[in-house]
Amino acid sequence: MKRTAVIIALIGIIACFPEQPLPAQGEAAPAAQGKQGEENAGEFFGIPVPMHNYYFIRSVMAVFGARDAGPLESDQEKEDYIWDHLLLSFEAFRRDIQATPEELDAEIAKILESEKAGFDRKQEPEKYAQWLKEKTGEPVELFESQVRHLIQVEKLRRQVRESLDPPVSDQEMFEEFLNEHNTLGVELVEFDERAGAEDFYRRAKRNARYWEAEKNKNGKKFRRPGFVSLEFLIDIWKIPRDTCYALMKLKAGELHPPAPIYKGFGVFKVLEKRPADEKEYGKLKDSYYNQIKRRKQFDGYAAWFKELKSQAGIKVYKQGGGKE
DSSP: OOOOSTGGGTOOSOOOOOSSOOGGGOSOOOTTOOOTTOOEEEEETTEEEEHHHHHHHHHHHHHHOOTTTOOOOSHHHHHHHHHHHHHHHHHHHHTTOOOOHHHHHHHHHHHHHHTTOOSOTTTOHHHHHHHHHHHHSOOHHHHHHHHHHHHHHHHHHHHHHHTOOOOOOHHHHHHHHHHHHOEEEEEEEEESSHHHHHHHHHHHHHOTTHHHHHHHHOGGGEEEEEEEEHHHHHHTSOOOHHHHHHHHTSOTTOEEEEEEOSSSEEEEEEEEEEOOOGGGHHHHHHHHHHHHHHHHHHHHHHHHHHHHHHHHTOEESSTTSSOO
């Protein structure tokens, strides 16, 4: 049965591999415990990881995708993703993190409601089983095992984040306020190399008509992000914070020398600006505390997982599973 991407967008938790075998294969067992004589896909913490666990996460990816990683284009990216989530699943098992029946029911209900399935899975199990077969090509037991483990790994992530209590300074909160409330409109010219950007800047500074003349010849290189916050320019366009604040000091029509952007370099012309009203900061201070703390918790989780991978010493016996 052909699988569908419809369900991928419906679940708000990250697809990951469980610490137990497929339901049809027996009772739940740790990720690193397989059947006697079973081939192993690899190991971490010096413990072999059985093949059925490896294939399980591949089945989860087929149904739920890899939303936490973005598009996985190469075979190596997919392989790395599988092993990342095998490790997360094992850590959830070590911490005895479970998905309650109520959590499982709630998550499946979200999926069915979003898909407008039009039936009660408990009252109409035949319709539920048929719906899953058409949408995923999977039996009920396998699908619910997948969802259960999605919940477990998300609970692990949340547990790690909430265990962190990073400091947040007044300076950080005020800078966040300024980033959001300083508004700037610029036009920029994109270049692959700094040398080309510097040459353009020198010519545009010497000749007031050069900017428009070049735009008429090659308009695709000229971009206008809009009248947006500095935060948008920093986060989305990857313009350095110092450059953004230097632009705020310029008058409309003035140019700024080359600086990095999301890809290559840009030369900037100020179109309009609106400085932040610093009197508003006091009303919003608490919201910035929570915002910065949450961001630091996510950063802390990333650092935690990097260290976990380092300690695990993942060894893949063969790309795609199996020992050579």
